[in-house]
Amino acid sequence: MTLRLAGLFADAKTLWQRERTLVLPVAGLFFLLPSLGMLLLMVQGAPDLESLSDQAVLLAFYQKFVEANVVPIALAYLAVDYGILALFSLYLRGQGQTLGQVMKAALRRLFPFLLLEVAVSIGFQLGFSLFIAPGLFVFARTWLAAPAYAARPEAGLIEAFKQGWVRSSGVTGLLFLLVAAMVFAGGIGAMAVASIVTGLIATAAGGGAVPExxxxxLLSVIGAGVWTALAILRVAAYRATEPRQGM
Structure with missing residues (x-):
C-alpha cells in the first residue's frame, strides 16, 4: 500500500475531469450557496474594520453570531456534509448512476455519516486541546473513515473507522503533512487571495453594494472549491490505499 503526493494529485485531477459535470451542481448547491448565505448573514452587525484587530471584539461577535443563528449554521453544516457524502457516493458507488440516484442514495445514508463526522470531529478537538500535533494525528488517522463508509455503508460505522485507521497506518506521516497543509497553509492562502481580489474589485468599482x-x-466560490478539492482528494487517497490482492 503506497501513497505519493504526485500520484494522489494526479488521480484527483483525473477524478475531477471524469465527473465534473456532476460535481459542479453538487458543489454549487451544497458548498457555494451555504457559504454565501453564512457570509451574508455574518456581515450583518459585524464589527467595523478598525475593530478587526481586537481579538476580544471578534470573539464576542462570533459568540453572539453563533448564539443568534444556531439553526442556519446547523443547516449550512448539514448541507456541506450532505454534499461531501454525495461526492463520495458518486465516485465510490455511483458508477452508471444518474445524479438524482446518487443524491437519493446519499440521503438514505446521511444520518450515520453525520454520526461518523461528529465522532471524528470530537477526536480531533480532544487531540487539538492537548496540543496541535495530537489533533492533526487523530484527524489524519481518521481522514479516510468517511470515504470508507461511503464505499461500503452496509459494513457499518465501526468497520468504516477500522478501515480508515488501517488504510492510514502506512501513510500516517504523509497524511499528517497533507492535513496540516490543508488546515493551515490552505486556509490562510485562500483567505489571502480572496482578500486581495476582493479589495481589487472594490477599488475598481469605487465601492458600493455590488462590489461588496x-x-x-468570490469568497464563497473559493470556499466551495476548497470543499470540492478536499472531497476529491479524500476519494483519491482512499483509492490509493486500497489493499492489493495477492496472486
Whole structure:
C-alpha cells in the first residue's frame, strides 16, 4: 500500500475531469450557496474594520453570531456534509448512476455519516486541546473513515473507522503533512487571495453594494472549491490505499 503526493494529485485531477459535470451542481448547491448565505448573514452587525484587530471584539461577535443563528449554521453544516457524502457516493458507488440516484442514495445514508463526522470531529478537538500535533494525528488517522463508509455503508460505522485507521497506518506521516497543509497553509492562502481580489474589485468599482456582494461571492466560490478539492482528494487517497490482492 503506497501513497505519493504526485500520484494522489494526479488521480484527483483525473477524478475531477471524469465527473465534473456532476460535481459542479453538487458543489454549487451544497458548498457555494451555504457559504454565501453564512457570509451574508455574518456581515450583518459585524464589527467595523478598525475593530478587526481586537481579538476580544471578534470573539464576542462570533459568540453572539453563533448564539443568534444556531439553526442556519446547523443547516449550512448539514448541507456541506450532505454534499461531501454525495461526492463520495458518486465516485465510490455511483458508477452508471444518474445524479438524482446518487443524491437519493446519499440521503438514505446521511444520518450515520453525520454520526461518523461528529465522532471524528470530537477526536480531533480532544487531540487539538492537548496540543496541535495530537489533533492533526487523530484527524489524519481518521481522514479516510468517511470515504470508507461511503464505499461500503452496509459494513457499518465501526468497520468504516477500522478501515480508515488501517488504510492510514502506512501513510500516517504523509497524511499528517497533507492535513496540516490543508488546515493551515490552505486556509490562510485562500483567505489571502480572496482578500486581495476582493479589495481589487472594490477599488475598481469605487465601492458600493455590488462590489461588496461580488467579494462575498468570490469568497464563497473559493470556499466551495476548497470543499470540492478536499472531497476529491479524500476519494483519491482512499483509492490509493486500497489493499492489493495477492496472486
Amino acid at each position: 456582494f461580488l467579494g462575498y461571492l
